[in-house]
Amino acid sequence: MYASILVALDGSDQSMFALNHARAIAQCFGSKLILVHAFPHTSDLRDSIEYNNLVALRIKRGEEIIETARKQLGRTSIKVDEDLLEGPASEAILSVAATRKCDLIVMGSRGMGSVKGMVFGSVSTKVSHYAACPVMVVR
Amino acid sequence: MFKHILLPTDGSVLSEGAIRKGVHLAKSMKAKITGISVMPEQKYYLYQTDIIVQVKEETVKQHRMQVNRNLAFIEKAAKEAGVPCETFCDSCDYPYEAIIRVAEKRACDLIMMASHGQRGIKGLLLGSETQKVLTHSKIPVLVVR
Known part of the structure; x- marks a missing residue:
């Protein structure tokens, strides 16, 4: 039923809860997990001398988040793949879900961008609205 | 990991699809399911004149029939899959409130x-x-398409 499951990670506790739920489903259905992290555009600072450092920092942070997630999964027979992208989180999640033909997206209801979407995160709102596949929102 | 899945239904075609998927998930995870269908409370029937009472009784009867049909669909799907199932009817003008209330209570x-x-x-x-x-839910929600 769920061959590949996308897990959206932003380093928040909620996204780790989401990962636990995704693992449980993956174990049950023998699904593949796709860990996705997106970091914001830095291209507006392209002219700055700090630009390359900033991007490198973002990538490093993203890799750390994915690495933490892999550690949390521990030794498991589940196939795990990852995607680290630059761009708005909701668009990144939706595009990965579409190109990799995911059967389920699992994500936290509110991650790091907590100020704007006080009750319900703006990223999870957008994803649950526009995704073509089922979406599980975890709190 | 999931032990108890709540399946709300309003009898629509899409919710029937969600029920099938829910029953399948419950079976795979050895979970039980609770089906819920919410009836409007219709607090606006305030004035108890004869004709309104009659209309109210008629609509309540119709709603109840619809709810029973909805819940029967869940029971049938669960029985076919061999998944333990309970069904539940609640009256509330805001279905989402009843759904969350029942999910938390159960x-x-x-x-x-x-x-x-x-x-x-x-x-x-x-x-x-x-x-x-x-x-509003504090419990994970899976939106099915």
Whole structure:
């Protein structure tokens, strides 16, 4: 039923809860997990001398988040793949879900961008609205 | 991991699809399911004149029939799959409130519902009740398409 499951990670506790739920489903259905992290555009600072450092920092942070997630999964027979992208989180999640033909997206209801979407995160709102596949929102 | 899945239904085609998927998930995870269908409370029948009482009784009867049909669908699907199932009817003018209340009271660990219900695509990209459940639920919600 769920061959590949996308897990959206932003380093928040909620996204780790989401990962636990995704693992449980993956174990049950023998699904593949796709860990996705997106970091914001830095291209507006392209002219700055700090630009390359900033991007490198973002990538490093993203890799750390994915690495933490892999550690949390521990030794498991589940196939795990990852995607680290630059761009708005909701668009990144939706595009990965579409190109990799995911059967389920699992994500936290509110991650790091907590100020704007006080009750319900703006990223999870957008994803649950526009995704073509089922979406599980975890709190 | 999920032990108790709540399946709300309004009898729409999409919610029947969500029920099938919910029953399948419950079977795979050895979980039990609780089906719920919510009837409007119709508090607006305040004035107890004869004719209104008559209309109210008639509508309540119709709603009850619809709810029974909805719940029978869940029971049938669960029985066919051999999944333990309870069904439950609640009266509330705001279905999302009843859904969340029942999910919490019955200690469900997942709410699984269709992206749209009876009111269809009018609710744009995500049905209004689904949207409200997503916003207010503390229990994980799986939106099925």
